[in-house]
Amino acid sequence: MKNKKIYFENLNKSNKYFFNEFKKKLLKFEKKGQYILGKELINFENNFAKYINKNYCIGVGNGLDALTIALQSLNLPQSSEVIVASNAYIACLISIKNANLKPVLVEPNISTYNLDTDLIENKITKKTKAIMAVHMYGKPCDMKKIQKICKKNKIFLIEDCAQSHGANINGKKTGSFGDVTCFSFYPTKNLGCLGDGGAILCNNKNYFDRLRMMRNYGSIKKYYNDYDGQNSRLDEIQAFFLNIKLKHLEKINNHKIQLAKIYNKNLNNNFIKPIINLNEKHVFHIYNIRHPKRDMLRSYLLKNNINTEIHYPIPPYKQKVFSKNLKGKFPISDEIHKTTLSLPISYSHSKKDILKIVEVLNKF
Ligand SMILES: Cc1ncc(COP(=O)(O)O)c(C=O)c1O
Known part of the structure; x- marks a missing residue:
């Protein structure tokens, strides 16, 4: 099922x-x-x-x-x-x-x-x-x-x-x-x-x-x-x-932070996870991981009924609007755009949702 x-x-x-x-x-x-x-x-x-x-x-x-x-x-x-x-x-x-x-x-x-x-x-x-x-x-x-x-x-x-x-x-x-x-x-x-x-x-x-x-x-x-x-x-x-x-922003942010902690703690090391520094509050508008087979991973998650996004699939300097004016090489950006995948993390997601996603991801 x-x-x-x-x-x-x-x-x-x-x-x-x-x-x-x-x-x-x-x-x-x-x-x-x-x-x-x-x-x-x-x-x-x-x-x-x-x-x-x-x-x-x-x-x-x-x-x-x-x-x-x-x-x-x-x-x-x-x-x-x-x-x-x-x-x-x-x-x-x-x-x-x-x-x-x-x-x-x-x-x-x-x-x-x-x-x-x-x-x-x-x-x-x-x-x-x-x-x-x-x-x-x-x-x-x-x-x-x-x-x-x-x-x-x-x-x-x-x-x-x-x-x-x-x-x-x-x-x-x-x-x-x-x-x-x-x-x-x-x-x-x-x-x-x-x-x-x-x-x-x-x-x-x-x-x-x-x-x-x-x-x-x-x-x-x-x-x-x-x-x-x-x-x-x-x-x-x-x-x-x-x-x-x-008035509820702190609650929203803290909920997302808790979900991010679950990902960070339970995802295996095949995935590159976000860094959380102790002196900062990262509010996880987006929780991204990186993986060399990102597109395959995304399809696999979709087959398992898990929707994801990519922030962002194309670097700005490769967008048509800028491709003539912005010359240069940006290998770090290219690497991020090629490998990053944003996982579900919102105020309406539960810990159970995140544990389910982790379980599916760790079997990839
Ligand atoms: C980093 C960043 N800057 C600017 C914007 C633009 O905001 P808006 O879509 O409200 O114009 C966004 C929106 O996604 C964003 O993520």
Whole structure:
């Protein structure tokens, strides 16, 4: 008899816990009749800024817009270089392109999947104006070293925390290190909303004022436009849901961490497993393993009714959109893209699910 299907993510099930509170408060929301730039957004921006420990938070339409607007707000000369990991998500590179800047790829560390800090300084030129630190899979980058490099070279630090809501290093949360830091609330994220959503955080009041205007037609006063901004606002209904879910984020993260521990402890050594450092909280947006026969392994799991994903099958520099402009060899990235496999790990998965997956995997 075939095993019960284990999905990669089931948002209906994962969000069930938060929908109860959402439904209870919906009437209050309905009565307010305000859907854009209202009190729910202000509440969420204040709550999230406090949670991350930054002075200001600006809710925007999605994670890509957060990165693009954050980069634009820095007013860098056109074609300035921004250092980013060669295995980062495509949105990171697109945001740099959207802001008329140039991505410069640096290989990740093969064990952490984050920027290899030993390789960064070789890539710094006169045109380098920023480093974008992407906390891949929910594991914090080595922020101490990255901050030191930024300070020494007088360049900006942008954090992409789309996969690391609530992760920390010695208790200091990702998102609290950068000059400007960006989040996505895409539904599958550890803090996901009911559609698209994102946020930018900063400590500097001047940036805050500019960012707030840029997400809203360059305007702070209705019908007065100071910048050629865009329309990218986090909707009231999304902020409303995020306010509810934020209260449970630690619980969501801790659940995922417990599941990751089960994988790490029980999977045999045929699989390369994620590293967990004692001084950090890795929040396992994604739990990946690596295996030389990844595609065969994925088919085998599917035959056993276990769904998986690949983050990501194609490195960004091999994507058509960048293949002409991003030259160079990135063997570490290639190796990751060829061998990585993301296993189910969500708020709705149980310990039993994970033990079942382990049992099947260990027979491969
Ligand atoms: C690392 C990273 N950056 C940026 C984004 C873009 O976020 P969004 O899909 O909300 O535009 C994502 C989304 O998956 C991501 O994982």
